Amino acid sequence: MIVVMKPEASNEDVKHVVNLVNDFGLKENIIYGTDRTVIACIGDKRHVEKGAIENAGNVEKVVPILAPYKLASREVVKEKTAIEIGPEKFPLGGNRVGVIAGPCAVEDLDQVLKTAEKVKEAGCIGLRGGAFKPRTSPYSFQGLKYEGLEILAKAREETGLAVVTEVVSLDNVEAVAEFADVLQVGARNMQHYPLLEALGKVNKPILLKRGLCSRLDEFLLAAEYIINAGNKQVILCERGIRTYEEYVRNTLPLASIPALNERTHLPIVVDPSHGTGHSYMVPAMCRAAVAAGADGLLVECHLDPEHALSDGAQSITPEGLTEMVKSVTKIAETLGRTL
Amino acid sequence: MIVVMKPEASNEDVKHVVNLVNDFGLKENIIYGTDRTVIACIGDKRHVEKGAIENAGNVEKVVPILAPYKLASREVVKEKTAIEIGPEKFPLGGNRVGVIAGPCAVEDLDQVLKTAEKVKEAGCIGLRGGAFKPRTSPYSFQGLKYEGLEILAKAREETGLAVVTEVVSLDNVEAVAEFADVLQVGARNMQHYPLLEALGKVNKPILLKRGLCSRLDEFLLAAEYIINAGNKQVILCERGIRTYEEYVRNTLPLASIPALNERTHLPIVVDPSHGTGHSYMVPAMCRAAVAAGADGLLVECHLDPEHALSDGAQSITPEGLTEMVKSVTKIAETLGRTL
Amino acid sequence: MIVVMKPEASNEDVKHVVNLVNDFGLKENIIYGTDRTVIACIGDKRHVEKGAIENAGNVEKVVPILAPYKLASREVVKEKTAIEIGPEKFPLGGNRVGVIAGPCAVEDLDQVLKTAEKVKEAGCIGLRGGAFKPRTSPYSFQGLKYEGLEILAKAREETGLAVVTEVVSLDNVEAVAEFADVLQVGARNMQHYPLLEALGKVNKPILLKRGLCSRLDEFLLAAEYIINAGNKQVILCERGIRTYEEYVRNTLPLASIPALNERTHLPIVVDPSHGTGHSYMVPAMCRAAVAAGADGLLVECHLDPEHALSDGAQSITPEGLTEMVKSVTKIAETLGRTL
Amino acid sequence: MIVVMKPEASNEDVKHVVNLVNDFGLKENIIYGTDRTVIACIGDKRHVEKGAIENAGNVEKVVPILAPYKLASREVVKEKTAIEIGPEKFPLGGNRVGVIAGPCAVEDLDQVLKTAEKVKEAGCIGLRGGAFKPRTSPYSFQGLKYEGLEILAKAREETGLAVVTEVVSLDNVEAVAEFADVLQVGARNMQHYPLLEALGKVNKPILLKRGLCSRLDEFLLAAEYIINAGNKQVILCERGIRTYEEYVRNTLPLASIPALNERTHLPIVVDPSHGTGHSYMVPAMCRAAVAAGADGLLVECHLDPEHALSDGAQSITPEGLTEMVKSVTKIAETLGRTL
Missing domain, CATH: 3.30.70.1140 (Phospho-2-dehydro-3-deoxyheptonate aldolase; domain 1)
Incomplete structure (x- = not known):
């Protein structure tokens, strides 16, 4: 100082x-x-x-001169951390790039099973889907809750995909931890410290989304809360920030990938669905994220986006997903990585 | 649409x-x-x-054409709502302007009692102070928790001031509701919907802070969550937003006062301490907030800011508070209001 | 460093x-x-x-440790500078608060003379009006140019008001300097350095608007360009910055007033018309600006805002102006200042 | 509407x-x-x-319902426009991706010739370099001006590279147009309309940088000014926007590439040097830009960045440039494009 x-x-x-x-x-x-x-x-x-x-x-x-975080920093852990996720123990943060895809919200069993199959076929390693949905409006669809978790678990059984789903508050940490392979902390909860501390006691990887307008220091301090409470398996997720830009839901600042790689050993995943808000931009930004060095992608994919119960505007179709994964695979290869 | x-x-x-x-x-x-x-x-x-x-x-x-909120809107309730707070039932949102002041964090009994006395003398109606402290770093002082609540209650007993304190998670709603006169939702929790729903069941006023980069629609939808869950006593608090500006902790956009007054019947309080981050700017922005039509002020005041356990840079002294209240009183009077 | x-x-x-x-x-x-x-x-x-x-x-x-500007700083000139403007040599930056009002664009002689009369009656010291109009679209009304300058000069003759008008490029500096009492640099030109240097050779006050997303350092360095080139008469104008906020044209950060007063000796004027973009917010923000310590106000006022050729949404009427000036006068008085 | x-x-x-x-x-x-x-x-x-x-x-x-621009829009010109630049008539905006590199400022003949050679060897199509430098501080190096233009022309003679250099004000349009192959409009001049109109009369391609906080509409309207005044050869350049982010000079929003491609037929170049401000991030963002669909790159490259007279922090070395071009070539190929 x-x-x-x-x-x-x-x-x-x-x-x-x-x-x-x-x-x-x-x-x-x-x-x-x-x-x-x-x-x-x-x-x-x-x-x-x-x-x-x-x-x-x-x-x-x-x-201030020193970075305020320690455990999350490269100073303490020099080598990049790879975190194993799902039944197939995919090492996220290593040389392979992992794609996680699925609907914004779990709508019903049939939807999820069909989507999971497509997601698996496309070459993804994980299935995303919200059972507990934090919604801006109290009048919007709030998710299937516990039933949604069971549906996701069934999809894992059938496909071997890792299940990534959000935990929205202290009182459902236990339930989510029981069913999910990776517990997601949403952008709006990035600084909900009691939740972060509770997740520090869980023995599963945590996917921590960057807050809507968080600084990198704050993002890494949120990771530090979890690590400091006992759980080293933290995956960082860049999902865009709020700016004055009007043609996107959020501005996706991909320079955070090299910037984070310089500061932290934790793996970095990018969510171009929330990061743009419009399905037509998603494939380009998936490619860009991998080209910039992302360790993984988190993508919203819906069988019928026009009828999605949430985030329809930013969901790509299974066909779009398949094509995107192909394109991203080639880009990863130019960097000496594989999917 | x-x-x-x-x-x-x-x-x-x-x-x-x-x-x-x-x-x-x-x-x-x-x-x-x-x-x-x-x-x-x-x-x-x-x-x-x-x-x-x-x-x-x-x-x-x-x-979209329609505003997404209803219960919080002027369309449904045409007249401005006044909410009674504290043992003296001060009507916030009416013709009188109320000032709430106190330390960022409750540090010990002596500090709080002495501060409360000064706050009362200065002409304020409420005492603010954090017992549960959400802190960006896991290594910072986290508050006295339940002990802090008891200290605040003691200060109320001695001064008659309304106690305003933050509730940071689902598991302390009950405790805070027992001790506080007004339950504060922090900016980082503005979109923690499970908490908002829980506060909808509480029979005390809620002071809802605007999220760090929330839009007015999102702010009013957060209020809508609380009202929709059963509690109509919501006070909105503008505390500044995050922008590229470097000379302040947050940018305090006072035009939100006329903008909110146009859209909602709920009372509006301004927090120029978080809204600027520097004590030397606080008095000017208190005056500006009242001149722009704020119904109240929320101000950090510390007996010895240099040694404050949190937010020292933005805390004014009791002397500064007294002077500020005098100045603000005169401005309120030019608008036909009193303190 | x-x-x-x-x-x-x-x-x-x-x-x-x-x-x-x-x-x-x-x-x-x-x-x-x-x-x-x-x-x-x-x-x-x-x-x-x-x-x-x-x-x-x-x-x-x-x-960096040192501020990058010198001539504009309080370190070099400790006392606040007052700059005399117009035929009546109103000292802007002293104890008196000056209001400058008028249409966004000069539309015709009749309009300007009638407006000037109303502006004078309301107690203002200056008449604003654009002869050269920088417009976002090439298809919008671009101003009356030289004819507009003559119209403004005529209005000064009849009312004694100081004429404040924008200079948009190098090739009309001379013409504007001949007719205007104060040369305005628009927000979009704040970093047009060749123009700033040319204005350093002019012997008239310059009203320098803050750039749409300029930092205070950049703002003061723009002033430094003018002073360094020979003209010490620089008036700073806060007119709002671009943020993610959607209910305003710009976010008006009034904390820049105390922040600038701490760093510079130059007078500070606030433009709540561009600073909000909506006429219904303008009076509240005029009051707030003066309460926060502004030395002056720059306000768009139109005889018939519904038919204004530009900026109709943010123009108040002459009646609105009169009322606003009254209200602002009372607030200034509580701070020991007069209009 | x-x-x-x-x-x-x-x-x-x-x-x-x-x-x-x-x-x-x-x-x-x-x-x-x-x-x-x-x-x-x-x-x-x-x-x-x-x-x-x-x-x-x-x-x-x-x-509003309609986009405010017409000539720049895909509605009017359905096919993407390719613009030929430099002595070798490289078609920017077609299937090939072009890289333009060079120092921020022209410092002397020797520097420029040596750099140009390296830039040519690396496989670039253009040489960038500022002769007229708009600088935030009046005390910074302001460029070699006309002498700088001659130096750039000499480098073109020796290498066949297209010369890209900035025009900063009305009074040097003619001189720059004489020497340059592409005239650059800096971010701070994007809304300097008199300059845009003057460039509409020039018969050379214009590289128009996005303003520091411009919306896409404003960016395309600036292009519209040039086209409307007679010059159809406009190249758009995304160079980052100002946000609250602290680890970059600017936030580089690459989603603007698909968004612009949806709205306009003009070619799109990305400048990751200004877009990040730190040389260590530049290669990753070059790769990302091409992966997202950019038609070209504009990169600062200096023989000795530690001693650069401006923008040293964001300049890569010739070795860094060579490696970056190789990597970008492979990515372009996965998308069916070549360099």
Whole structure:
């Protein structure tokens, strides 16, 4: 942490800050510059309430130096982590790229079984589908809940696909953990810390979606919550952020892939369905994500998108999925990876 | 809802969409324009999965016409709602403007009692303070939890101030509801729907903070969740949104006050502490919020901001609070309101 | 400037950066922290190409310490600057608050004279109106150009109001400077540096609008361009920024007022018409701007907004203007200011 | 255009709007819905001042239906346009993907010739380099200006590369048009309409960069300005937008590629250097851009990025360029394209 003093700061002001810094268990190193004095604070305490120092007299700003996360960082784990998912223990985060596809919401058994078959045939490794649906409106379809979980489990039995499904609140962690292979934390829950802590006690991989407007630090700190509570199997999922752009549901910032790869050892999956909101853009963004280095894709696929109970606009058909997987396979190969 | 067809749409395409629209229980009205055909869909179903229609052939876009919320809207309740809070039943949302102040986190009994006294003296109507603290980092101070609730209750006893405190997850709704006068939903929980539904069963006012990048529709739909579940006492709190701006913690968009007043009957409170992140900006933005028509203010105030366990950078001192309330009182008076 | 090295940086890496820093004419101060080494760079060169150092081996990031502007800053000019505008030399930036109002575009002589009269009666100090109109679409009304300037001058003659009008490109600087009392630089031209430099040679006040998504540093550097080229009379105008918000044309971040007042001595005017885009929000945001400390307001006012040739949605009527000025006057008085 | 009335609108209000609409030369079609009345306005006038209608009594909102651009749209030109650039008439926008590389700024003859050689060897089709540099700070290196243009021309002579360089203001259009093969409009000038109009008179391709926070409509309207003024050779360049993200200089939204391809026939180039701001991210984003369907890349490449006079942090080395082109070639081939 660096404390920058205002030009008018007196020796007394500097001394006052040094005392504060020492109170926090840090050692000071004062640098007298041409225009202003700067106090570098040395120590390994990442979580001092730094902001508080801003309130001291004639402090201009406080600049953090260390990343606030540790367990999720490359500094602690140098090698990329591969996480095994599903009955076939697909190693997500290794050399292979895994595609997970399925409907936004579990609508009924027949739909899910038919979709799962198509998803399997297309060469995917996982089936996604929401049993508990967090919906913006209280009047929208809220999911089949526990019944949905059983339907997903049946689809796994028949296809061997890993089941990826969302857990929306503390009171269904146990049920979801029983049925799912990967527990998904939705974007709106990325900073629901009690949930993250509960998932730290679960012995299954967690797919953590980036919050709608989260910074990378916040994203990695959310992962840190889960790891710190005991579960190292965290998969990060970029799903787009909210910006002023009007032609997409969200803006999908693929530079987060190299940026995350630089900072963390955790595998990175991209969701171009939520990341764009329109099915016609999904294949292009799947290709782009893999070209940028994604370890996996999470894609919404519906047998009949026009009648989907949710997210119809962004769901591709099974035919679209098959074609996309082919195209993505070729791109992965140019990078020395396989699907 | 309006469905806009692409210029190349055939009669078949239009017919196909009309069938879809009818499936959803809506009646169509086809308008043949100069450049393209538009299908106006008539009916009172607000929550049709409109997006799905985008996937039909040669549909260009689907434009919603109706606001998606009802109970929170001015259409249903024409008059502004006043909500009584605290032991003194202060009517928030009426002609009086109410200020709620206190530390970000409850740190200990002594701190809270002393602060409460100052807050009362300054002319405020409520005491804010977090017992359960959602923190971005798992290594930061997480609050005193249940002990914190008891401390707040003691402060109410001694001062008569309404206690406003955050409920962070399903499993502490009951405890918070027992001790607090107003239950706060934090920005990060604005779309945690299971929590909103649980708060719909509580018989106390809810202060609902706007999500970090929520649209007004989403904000009002979050309120709708609570009202729809049975609790009409919802107070909206504007606390700033995330933008590219670098000199503030959040950008405080005060135009949301007239915009919300146009759309909803619910009272509106502004939090300039989170809305700016820097104590030196807080008084100016308190004044601006009241000038723009806010019904109340929520302000972080700490006896010793330099040593605050959280949010020190944005906390004003009791002296700053007193001065701010004086200034805000004068502004309220120019608008025919009182504190 | 602070250079933060990666944890794996060797002594060689540090030495390499020190050499680079010395090449730039800066002195180094190396701080060996617990987790990483940091190099503080001392010297008064504000405009070293700092980014380049990021490319050196094992550099994690480069953090600037000094603000990049000088002439516009409070460090150089401690007292707030008041700039005299118009035939009546109204001192904008002093204790008085000045309101400038008028149509978006000059449409014809009759319109402008009638509007000017109303604007004067309402207690304003300036008349705004575009002769040269930068329009998003090539098919929209582009302004009366030189004829418009003459119309504005006539209105000044009759009312004594200061004429504020936009200069849109290098080739009409001279003409606008001849007719206008204040030359406005539009948001889209805030970083059109050749224009800023040309305005540095003009001996009239410049009203510089904040760019649609400019940072405060960029805004103040644009002012710096003008001052550095010879013209100290720069008025800053906050007119809103682009965000994801959908209920406004722009998000008006009034915290920029205290933030700018902390950083610069230049007067600050707010434009709530562009800052919201909807006439019904304008009066509330005018009040808020003055409450937050604005030195002036720039407001679109049209005799018949429904038929305005541009910006009709955000124009208030003369009656609305009169009422707004009254309300704003009272608020200014509570802050010890007058109109 | 659709005018949505408020629920409380009377017949008189509707009639009043119908009259306004007719005044604008549009025919009305009134739809009486369950909750509100909607007026569909029919006609081919794209540039009515629609906003003005918002000011009529009891109008809730005005929703545009038609895209505001025409000449740039796929409706008018169904086939994708290929634009020939440089002495070798490379057809940008056809089946081949073209890479343009070079330093941010022209620094001296030797630098440019050496770089051009490397750029040619790597398999690129164009050389970029700024002679006129728009810089955020008046104290930064402003470019070699006319001398820079001559240096670039010499490099073309020696390599046959197309020269792409920026024109920053009206007064150097002629000079740049004389020396360059492609005239670049910078992001900050995307809405400098007088410049766009001047470029409409030039008989060379224009590379138009997307504004820092422009919408696609605004981007295409800027292209429309150039085409409408007489020059059909417009190349669109996505270079990232400003968002709250902190780990990049700009957020690069690659979904704009399929979105633009849907709306316009113009070729699309991506600039991952400005689009990320950090050289380590550039190769991944080059691959992603081509995978998403870009017709070309614009990349900053410097012989010695640590000593670059501008944009050093985002410049890759010639070795990095060579490797990137190889990788991108393979990806293009999977899509049936060549470099």
